[in-house]
Amino acid sequence: xxxxxxxxxxxxxxxxxxAAPRWIGSWGASPTPPMVVASSMPARFLAPSFENQTVAQVxxxxxxxxxxRLRLSNEYGAKPLLIGAARVALxxxxxxxxxxxARTVTFAGAATATIPPAAPLLSDAVALxxxxxxxxxxxxxxxxxxxxxxxxxxxxxxxxxxxxxxxxAGPLPAATGPAQYRAFLTGVEVETGVPGRVIVALGDSIxxxxxxxxGKDHRWPDRLAERLAQAYPGRAMAVVNAxxxxxxxxxxxxxxxxxxxxxTRFDRDVLSTPGATDVILLEGVNDLGASVxxxxxxxMIAGYRQLIDRAHAHGLRIVGATILPYGGAAYFTAEGExxxxxxxxxxxxxxxxxxxxxxxxxxxxxxxxxxxxxxxxSGDWLHPNDAGYRAMGEAIDLGLFR
Numbered sequence: 001x002x003x004x005x006x007x008x009x010x011x012x013x014x015x016x017x018x019a020a021p022r023w024i025g026s027w028g029a030s031p032t033p034p035m036v037v038a039s040s041m042p043a044r045f046l047a048p049s050f051e052n053q054t055v056a057q058v059x060x061x062x063x064x065x066x067x068x069r070l071r072l073s074n075e076y077g078a079k080p081l082l083i084g085a086a087r088v089a090l091x092x093x094x095x096x097x098x099x100x101x102a103r104t105v106t107f108a109g110a111a112t113a114t115i116p117p118a119a120p121l122l123s124d125a126v127a128l129x130x131x132x133x134x135x136x137x138x139x140x141x142x143x144x145x146x147x148x149x150x151x152x153x154x155x156x157x158x159x160x161x162x163x164x165x166x167x168x169a170g171p172l173p174a175a176t177g178p179a180q181y182r183a184f185l186t187g188v189e190v191e192t193g194v195p196g197r198v199i200v201a202l203g204d205s206i207x208x209x210x211x212x213x214x215g216k217d218h219r220w221p222d223r224l225a226e227r228l229a230q231a232y233p234g235r236a237m238a239v240v241n242a243x244x245x246x247x248x249x250x251x252x253x254x255x256x257x258x259x260x261x262x263x264t265r266f267d268r269d270v271l272s273t274p275g276a277t278d279v280i281l282l283e284g285v286n287d288l289g290a291s292v293x294x295x296x297x298x299x300m301i302a303g304y305r306q307l308i309d310r311a312h313a314h315g316l317r318i319v320g321a322t323i324l325p326y327g328g329a330a331y332f333t334a335e336g337e338x339x340x341x342x343x344x345x346x347x348x349x350x351x352x353x354x355x356x357x358x359x360x361x362x363x364x365x366x367x368x369x370x371x372x373x374x375x376x377x378s379g380d381w382l383h384p385n386d387a388g389y390r391a392m393g394e395a396i397d398l399g400l401f402r
Contacts, residue, residue, distance in 0.1 A: 223393025
């Protein structure tokens with residue numbers, strides 16, 4: 001009897017310890033240096049500038065919580081950035097604001113804030129309870145002029161930039177495109193007192209969801225978040241997307257839009273995510289497709305080892321995902337394919353990563369293993385379509401994140 005009482009008391013103490021409120025990342029978008037000359041890219045990828053405008057962006061959170069706060073960034077700004085007003089509201093299935101959910105966002109108690117060049121800024125906590133997978137509208141009034149924005153340029157979600165003036169408290173026109181950037185907004189954090197995990201998905205355009213349907217949350221990290229929310233009700237299971245289109249592991253791509261290398265941005269995009277417990281790394285195909293300075297499999301593995309060691313130094317588990325087949329893509333080569341096969345064999349081998357996810361196997365064509373199954377690719381033989389991203393998200397063993 002005494003033993004059972006002791007066990008019960010210890011269980012209560014453990015539950016109490018777990019219930020201490022903490023901030024965790026629930027959504028993210030990794031910014032990239034602004035591109036102001038189109039070069040070979042479509043004009044819609046040029047970094048926008050704002051002045052006396054209101055920018056409204058909708059994001060889907062992963063984990064829920066009792067309060068939230070925003071992480072804004074002027075990381076690539078050349079001058080201080082003035083935030084004239086900020087407001088958040090929940091968005092319902094019809095795309096409209098949920099009645100009673102709108103909240104003013106403050107910064108150190110003030111309605112305005114100035115973000116120095118090269119710096120991020122956290123807002124005050126906002127008293128708004130959000131459920132898992134909630135859609136949140138974030139409206140920022142930018143008195144400007146801002147200069148080219150610190151943006152994530154391929155958000156797979158339409159954005160509204162309207163004005164003139166502060167329209168954060170009023171109705172906004174429907175977002176229909178073509179712009180899909182994330183302007184100055186790099187994270188949404190939630191406060192929770194329940195146990196769980198915070199998984200950062202570090203990758204390139206395939207993690208960013210390129211070629212998926214805008215506004216539908218059909219990226220593979222979205223599907224993983226949905227499955228985790230269903231499998232572990234009552235726990236805080238977050239998936240933060242740190243994908244950047246065109247990104248590489250070892251070197252900065254030649255186009256600013258594609259961001260700094262994974263080795264360069266790992267601390268910012270992974271280690272600074274509040275409550276991070278796990279990393280899923282799916283990256284390397286752009287390194288292998290490089291026309292100049294294509295790395296060997298050994299070079300890539302050395303880069304992965306660096307990321308593994310840096311994750312472990314901060315107590316994070318790191319899960320390696322095999323590189324998807326890309327036969328038929330514009331930059332496919334036999335040399336790159338041989339390296340991919342060697343890299344994937346190393347990723348699958350126990351003892352290298354903490355665990356492995358075989359996404360290559362989830363989408364490849366059994367008859368032509370160098371290529372994705374035709375019904376899972378978007379047309380360029382590099383990016384999956386909605387069905388392909390869903391297959392990837394469903395191929396992940398949720399037991400890795402119990």
